[in-house]
Amino acid sequence: MKQKRLEATQGYIYILPSLILILSFSIIPIFMSGVFSFTEYNVMNSPKFVGLENYEKVLRDEYVRAALVNTLKYVLITVPIQTALSLTFAAFLAVKMQNKSGEFLRSVMFIPVIASAVTSGTIWRTILGTDGGILNSIIGIFGFDPVNWLGDSKTSLISICIVAIWKNVGYFLVIFYAGIMDIPKSLYEAARVDGANTYQQFFRITLPMLKPITSLVVTLGIIWSFQVFDLSYQMTGGGPGYSSVTIVMAIYNAAFKQYKMGYACAMAMLLLVIVLIINAVKQRVFGEKED
Amino acid sequence: MNKKILAFLLVLVMVASMFAGCGASESAGNELTLWMAPMAGSDAEITDEEFWTEIGNEFGAANNCTVKVEIIPWDSYEEKYLTGVTSSDGPDVGWLYMEMFYDYIEMGALVDLDAHFTDAEKDNYLYYNLGNIQGGQYALPFIVGNPRIMLANMDILAQAGVEAIPTTWEELAAACDAVLANCPGVIPLVQDWGNPHYGSLNEIFWPYFWSAGGEIVDDAGNLTINSAEGLVATELLYDMAQKGYLGANATACDDVKVPFSNGEAAFVFMASGNALKLEGINWEYVTALQGPQDAETFVAADSLVMFESCENKELAAKLMKYLTSSDVMSRYHKTITDQPPITADEEYTGSEKYAGLFTDDAGMLRSLPVFKGASSMYDALYKNIQSMMLGELTPEEVLTKTTEYYDSNLK
Incomplete structure (x- = not known):
């Protein structure tokens, strides 16, 4: 009994550093944001309780509304495309390129992941430039007129989505690749014996076996997409007009430009609720059960 | 046992180092x-x-x-x-x-x-x-x-038949017409409405606004851009875009130095310090253009x-x-x-x-006022003018929407 208690104590001590980190940088800040969202607070002076006023204002604020709509569009565009692309590339590399070239390609595709958003944004501003941009020069070869990628409200958000997909695919590719390599080879051998072709093997074995991995990729993709800020801030500043303003940009502006921390916290709590709801829906879609 | 002690000590060191990073530095x-x-x-x-x-x-x-x-x-x-x-x-x-x-x-x-x-x-x-x-x-x-001054490429003006650098709004419009007519491929007046930051307003909006007689806020701190003077300035920008003075896509440009340095633009508003870095361009400047009321620019x-x-x-x-x-x-x-x-x-x-x-023209230079929510108001105004440049808002709507947003969210 004494030995058990000693082991339990040791266990708690071992998890203590992680627990303190999670409590300090995740749980307590979320709780504090929740509290501050009911206050008028500019950081320097004491918070003043204002009840639901911040939430009422957030729901009426057309800037926030535009940011929410843009962010939802961004999630709907980036998450499915980056998931499909990374799965496709991972499957291709796992099946067709189990060699040095495949390793090289995987490394190359991971480079955008480690590139900073500022660097990526700057490079892509050059690529997407209207006059003299690389992309417009390429499409010009095929006789198309130059597109005002970042300066037109119809294309600015899509341009940011393209860059985000380019940046994220490498990361999710590695996750999918590891998942595919974990699928027992015997399943494919049995399927081949039964006469299944490559596509049937992919849709009947690979995809179902990757369900937990796909769920993880979608979850991460949704969370990251809702947090989009730096690319938009760097590439368009949320413009032209409000066409590429995102919800985190709205939170940032409220907190650091307007010094309205309470208001920013209310937006952050709204974002938290939206992500939780979407995650719950996603769990239903993937048929996941809580352990 | 030694391993357990070592592990325990390591945990203690980790916890201690975590807290060490949390302290505020005291000077x-x-x-x-x-x-x-x-x-x-x-x-x-x-x-x-x-x-x-x-x-x-x-x-x-x-x-x-x-x-x-x-x-x-x-x-x-x-x-x-x-x-x-x-x-x-x-x-x-x-x-x-x-x-x-x-x-x-x-x-x-x-x-x-x-x-x-x-x-x-x-x-x-x-x-x-x-x-x-x-x-x-x-x-x-x-x-x-670092006042924002208007630069002119004198070679392009000569090609367009314009003898002197414009000093009034009317002269600028006439010069832009001359450039459009005589210098194919040249943008008369390049403006960076594609810049992600609202700081561009200092070059491409406030000089017009102040020269029209506008004031950003009154003595009580109320936003006063939605005025007859503000409308004159905003309509001027709108008309310039409609007439093609600002090029086909005003919101495409995020760095005016490039087209102006390449001889692809006749006029540009630029910080005086940046203008000195231009090379290979025969340029002259005017500190501020005379508008209906005044001739003022940002410093x-x-x-x-x-x-x-x-x-x-x-x-x-x-x-x-x-x-x-x-x-x-x-x-x-x-x-x-x-x-x-x-x-x-x-x-x-x-x-x-x-x-x-900084001597003769010092009276033309003015700075931004200090008021609550200034940077967010500038950002909102900038974004609304971008929308106007894309044909999504009228000049009146730009001023009304910005003022409404300021009054309800920032004031």
């Missing part, structure tokens, strides 16, 4: 923290950090103290100050621009400097009174310059400030005086950024081209 009375803004160009002889560290070391040696210098990048300027100041880890002496003042004064974070300067010292500063904001001397004007008025958290305010004031002394300033203006003097005892050593800019 002793003889240590000052100085936060400065980056102004040196990429081709400058030395960096801002090298320059200010050298100056800090000189001051430290003379006053038996240490000056810790940090250069704050522009893209995270406001949040760095906010998080630094609120976490008691901010500077003793810092550098603020006009949009930042209101909130820091309201928060009580800035020191009223007046008592730290003698009358003789005050008289020596050319713009000392500009630092009197919201009833106190919270700022010591440090960079009063930067960034200032040094002292924060209330500073433990040794006397020493900090001494540092501010040293930083703004004619010796340091003339070195700064020569090596880092070409700006006019801020004290009477410093000689102007800048470009001959601007000999009259």
